């Protein structure tokens with residue numbers, strides 16, 4: 001099945017095969033969401049599992065990530081092609097010390113597709129940089145991503161930086177990333193948690209409604 005082909009090509013880091021697979025899946029009428037969830041994202045879960053079991057190492061993980069991103073680039077225009085109405089503004093970044101950006105980029109892509117204006121701060125974003133970006137761009141929402149248990153404390157530091165800057169009441173902070181949970185979000189004083197890019201759009205929309 002085509003989704004299985006995309007998944008195994010992503011796991012193997014075969015960029016050209018992933019690109020071909022995604023194009024073929026679209027031609028066959030599969031939805032971008034289906035290709036993302038059951039092809040590309042499903043592959044990264046397997047990659048994580050293999051890494052945990054020492055079956056693969058960082059270079060293979062990186063190559064798989066590049067293959068995934070190549071697939072996402074083909075899907076992105078379709079998601080962005082939707083109706084362009086300005087909903088609200090968000091500033092999003094991955095916390096200090098953390099270089100994972102695939103999930104964050106998907107959240108940004110889905111928000112933009114839903115009509116949000118999004119300022120992407122990239123990865124390894126220090127708390128002060130989040131604060132400065134809010135001062136500059138005045139978003140309603142701040143999105144913070146972390147993929148490592150060791151960088152989760154940087155999420156707390158980010159929330160605290162907003163409190164110190166006297167800006168905590170001006171923004172809603174939504175957190176996400178594989179190790180993050182709703183309980184953790186509450187514990188660090190964030191406003192919300194979302195487990196995937198689709199629910200991030202829903203929850204962010206609810207926060208500004």
Ligand code: B12
Nearest residue numbers: 048099100101102103143144145148149176177178196197
């Ligand atoms: C790809 C990958 C990498 C790539 C990252 C490439 C890139 N450009 O992002 C590279 C090779 C660079 C990498 C490096 C490392 N990694 Co890594 N990596 C992964 C892997 C396999 C996939 C992550 C991913 O992209 N998933 C797919 C996306 C779509 O899912 P997601 O990120 O969870 O995002 C979704 C949701 O969480 C949510 N979301 C995400 N962000 C946000 C933000 C907001 C605001 C909201 C609302 C929602 C939201 O929506 C997203 C879309 O649905 C994971 C395994 C895993 N299962 O997570 C390990 C994993 C995260 N890495 C791990 C480790 C250990 C490392 C390294 C420390 C390895 C090393 N020894 O050097 C380094 C750390 C580098 C650093 N300082 O950050 C561990 C972390 C373990 C832990 N307990 O913390 C994992 C879990 C692997 C494992 N099983 O051990 N990694």
